[in-house]
Amino acid sequence: MNSAIKEKEYQNQKINWGTWRRILGFASMSKKYIWIAALAGALTGILDFCSQLVSSWAIDDFIGAMSMNGISLYIFVAVGLQLVYAALTLAFSRACGTLEANLNADIRNAEFRKLQTLSFSYFDKTSVGYLLARVTTDVSRTVETISWCFIDLGWGIMAIIAGLVGMFIINWRLALILLAAMPILAVVSVFFQKRILRHQRETRRLNSMITSAINEGIMGARTTKTLVREELNNREFFSTTAAMRGASMRAAMISALYMPVASMIISIAVGAVLVKGGVDVTNMVISIGTLNLFINMGNMMFEPIRNFARIFADFQSSQAAAERVIDVLNAESDIVDSDEVVAKYGDLFDPKRENWEDVKGEVEFRNVSFSYIEGEPVLKNFNLKVRAGENIALVGETGSGKSTIVNLVCRFYEPQEGEILIDGVNIRERSQLWLQSRLGYVLQQPHLFSGTIRDNIRYGRLDASDEDIENAAKMVGADEFIRTLEKGYDTEVGEGGGLLSTGQKQLISFARAIVADPKIFVLDEATSSVDTESEVKIQKASETLLRNRTSFIIAHRLSTVRDADRILVIDNGEMIEQGSHKELMAKKGYYYELYTNQFRSEKVAESVKEL
C-alpha cells in the first residue's frame, strides 16, 4: 500500500468516541483499576489545593504572627500531606500500568484469535506487515492513550473544581479574575496542541521514510555498487534528512511558542491578582498568606488545562490506530461454519472430535464456479469426481487454476456457485476444522516455525512420538542431513526456518505432513528445491505414502506427475485433457507438448551438477 495514501486517511481523523468505548470494553475485567486511577487523580487534585492552604497557614499563623504555637501540628500535617501524595502516586501508577498491560494483552489476544478465523480472501488483500502493525504498535498506542487518561482526567477535573470552589469560598473577587483567564487559556492550548500534533505527524512520516531508505540502502548496497548509484542514493537521502531537519525544527518551534504564550496569559491574570490582592492586603481585607495562595493557584491552574488539551490531542492522534485495531476485530470471514455445524462439530478452538466422521477421501466438484475478484472467473462450471484413494496430478501453466482447485478442496476458499462434496456430503455441512485437520499440505514455499526440527515435524500431529518423527524424516530422506547437524533433531531452525536451505525446509515440511497421517494429501510444487537424490527417495516413498490416500499433486517436475492415477490438464480454468501419462502422451496434445518442453529444461539443471 502506498504510504502517502495511508498518511492522508490518517490526517483527517476526528475523534470517534464509539471506537474508544469499544476499546474500553476490553477493560471489563480491569474496571477497578480505572476507578483507582480516577480516584487517586481526584484526590491529588484536592491535595494540590490543600497544600496551598498549608502554605498560607505557615505564612499567616507562624511567620506573620511571629509565633511557634501549634508548630507540631503543622509539621504533622505538612509531612502527612506529602506521604499521602506518595501513596496516591503509588496507587495510580500501579493501577494505570496494570490497566495498560491488561488491555494490551486482552486486545492483542482478541485480535490474534480473530486472525485465526479469517479466511484466505482476507489475507490475500492484507499484507503480513500491515497486520503485524495492527497487533503491535497500533494496539500499544491506543492502549497507552486510554490507560493513562483516567489519572489525568481525574486529577485535572478535581484540581480545577477544588481550586475554584476553595478560591470562591476564600475570596470570590480574586477567584473571578483567575476564572476569566481559563477559557482564553483553553482556546490557546487547543490551538497549539492541534498544530503540535500536525507537526509531530509530519516528523513521524519523514522518520519512517528515513528508516526505509536506510533499510534499502543496506539491503541493496551490493546492487547499488554494481549500478554505481551511490551518489544519487546519497543525494536522495540527504534531501529526506534535510526535510526532516526542517520539520523537526518547526515542531520544536511551535512547542516553544506555546509555553511562553500561555505563560503570558497567566502572568497577566496573576498580575491582576497581585494588584487587586495587594490593595486588599493593605486594606486588611485578606492576609498575605491568602494573597500568596491566589498567586500560586494562578500559576498552577495552567497545568490541568494544558493537560486536557494534551489528552484531547492524544486521542486525536491515536484515533486512526484505534480504528485500525477495531477494523481487525470487526473483520468478517468469508467462510463461516453455520451454527448447526458448530453445535455438532465444535469451532476452530474447541472442536467436538467425538462427533467427527472419518474422512474417506472422496472428492467431488459439482458445477463449481469461482473467482478471486468479481468478474474475473478462474473456474467456470467445473466438474470433477475423485475416488477415495485416487492420486491426481494437476498440470497447467501458472494462473491456469490448478492451485485454485486445490485451495477449494482444502476449503481455503468457497465457490461462488456449485458445490464441493467430500465423501458425498457438502463441504459446508461440516466444520472447517473437521476437514483441515485431516489434510497433509506441502507447499513450494515451505513455512517453518521457530523452534527445533523436531517441534516442526511434530506440528503435523502434536502427540507424535520421537520415533514417529524420525520415521517420517527417514521416509522423505531428511533424516540424513538432520543427523549431520550437530544437534540433530534438536537443531533450532531459526525464525521462519531461516537457518535451513529451501530444499531442507521442503523436506521437513514434507515430513510434517506425513506425521499428520492425512486422509487427503496436497502437494503444491512440494519438491521443486530438493536435490535429485532426495527427490528419487521421496518418489519411492510416495508410492507407499500415497497409497490409500486421496492426493492432489501440483508439480513442476513432471517426473513426479508421471505416476499419478490420473493427470488433469488445466487451462484457463477448464480441464482440457485428462487421463494417465500413457494415454495423454499417446494423444500428443497439450500435455505432450508441455511435457517435452519442461522435461528438457528440467534436465538442464541436473546435467550441470555433473560438471
Add this chain to the structure above:
Amino acid sequence: MNNQRLRALLGYLKGFKWLLAVGLVFMAVEIYLSFVSPLVMSVTIDSVLDSKPVDVPGYFRWFIDMIGGESALRVDALRSLLIMAAAMIGFRLASGLLTFLRTYVNSKASEGMIKRLRDRVYSHVQSLPFRYHATVQTGDLIQRATNDMETLRRFISGTLLEFVRTICLFVVGLIVMANLHLRLALITLSLAPFIVITSMIFFKRIQNLFIELENQESDMYTIAQENLTGTRVVRAFGRERFELDKYLKSNEELRRRTVKLNNMFANLWSGLDVVSGIQIALVGIFGIIFAVKDQSLSVGEYTAFMSYVYIFIWPLRNFGRVLSDLGRSLISVGRIEEVLNAKPEDENENGSTPPLGGDIDFRDVTFGYEKGQKVLDGLNMHIEGGSTVAILGGTGSGKSTLAQLLQRLYDVNSGHITIGGEDINKMSKHYLRDHIGIVLQEPFLYSKTIMQNIGIKLETPEPERVYEAAKVAAIHDDIESFEQGYDTVVGERGVTLSGGQKQRVAIARSLIGDSNILIFDDSLSAVDSKTDAQIRAALKERRKGTTTIIISHRITTLMEADKIFVLKDGRIAEEGTHDELLKLGGIYRRTYDIQSMQAEEV
C-alpha cells in the same frame, strides 16, 4: 573504551560550538529569570505591603532605584503594585522570549548534528566495499543505522539538553538562593544527592529488565509473524488452537513482565515522592524556624523559597534517568562508530577512463574469497571486444566471481585483468562499473516505481528510453498489464513481482546505461525458454559493439554465442564455438548430450 566513545560523542558536536554556546547563555539567563519571578512577589510582600528594607541582588535594586527608590515603594501602594505586576509580566515575557530563542538555537544545532550524523552513516555505508556488504549481518547493520541512531537522536535533542539544563539549574539556583539565605538554600537542596543517586541506581538496575521485556516482546512478535506468514500451514493442519495457546502464553508472560516493571517504576516514583515530599516539608518547617526564631528570613523570602523548592523537584528526579540514558547512548555511539570506522572502498577516483570496447583478457587470475581458498586458479581467458561469449559452469565453479572481478567488486589475488590492453586496476572504479552492466540471478529492485527502477541510472526521467529497454527485456507487456503500469511501486512497499519479472526488470535496467560490457549472471533462469530466446534475439539486434557475457547452464541459452567457455575447478577447461566444443567431446558435449538426450527420451 568509554573515553573513546565520549570523544566520538563530543566529535558529533563539532561545527556547532557557537550555536551551542549561545544556547547555553540563553539557557542560563532563562533559568536565572525563572528564579527572579518569585523575587518580585517577595519584594512586593516585604517592601510594598510591609515596610522591610529591600534585600535583593544588584540588578533588581537597579530596577527599584529606577522607579524612585525604596522609599517610593511605600508612598503609593497602588502605583507600586502596578509596577510590580508589570515587572512580573515583563520578566515572564523576557523569559518566554529566551525560551523561544534558546529552542531555536538548540534545535538548529541538534537537528543539524542529527542530520549530519545520519547523512554520514548513510553515505559511509554506501561507500563500504562489496566485501563488507557480502559478509556483514544486514539485520545488525540496519539496527545500528536505525535503532542506535534513534537512541542518539533522542540523546542529542533531548537528554543532552536536559543534562546541561539540570546542571545549570543547580548552579544558578544555588547562587540565587544562597544570596537570600544560605542555610535554607542548603536545606532546599539537602536531599538532592539522595534523589539523584537513588534514581540513577534504579535506572541502572532495571536495564536488564528492559532488555528482558524487549526480548519477550520480540518473542510475541515472532509468533504473530510466523503465524501470519504461515496461515496456510496453520489452516492445513488445523492448528488454530495450538497457535492461539502459544500466543496467549507468550502474551501473558509479556503482560506479567510489563506489570512487574511498571510496579517497580511505581515504587520508584512514590519513593521519590516521599523523599522530595520531605524535602518540601523541611523547607516549610525550617523556613518558619528561621523566620520566627532567628528572624533571618522575611515572609516574602519564605514564599520565594517555597516556590524554589518546587523548581528543583522534577529535574532532580529525572536526573537519574538522564544519567543512565547517557550510559545507553554511549553504547550506541560505540556501535555506530564501529560502522563508521570500517574502511570505505578506495574508489581510485583519479584512475584512467579508457574506452571499454576492446578485448577483455584474464591472465593467470587467481582469486579466493577467503585466505587459502582458490575459487579461480590461474585462469586465462580472452574475450574479443564486441563479441558475445558464454560461460558454462557448475555451482561454485567461479563463474559469478568472474563478473565480480571484472567490475572490481573484488580484487584479484594475483594475475591481471585487462580491457583493451589496460589493466582494470588502473581505471577509476566508478567509470569501470558505470560501463559494465551486470544482471544478477536474484536482482534487487528499489522501492520505487517500475519507471524509476528501470531508469535508475538516469538523473532525469526519460520514459522513451525506459519503454525501449523494457521492450527489449520482454517486460513491457507485463508492466502495461499492471493497474498502474509503469507507475507501479515495487519492492518492500509495493507489488511483489515474480522472479522472472524481477530478472527482466533488472535486464531492462542494465540496458539503460548503454554499457560497453553486459554480463548476464544466470539472469534468465526464472524466465521460460521462449522468452529467453526472445530477449536474446532482441539484445542481438540492439547490441552494437557491446561485449556480452552470458553465464548459464542452459545449453540453449549458450549455444549461439560467438565463443563458449567451460569453467571447471577455477580454470577454463574448454573453449570454442558450439560446434567445436561438440566435436571436442568434453564436458560441454556431455552436458549437451544429457540435456538434449533427456529431451529426446521423451
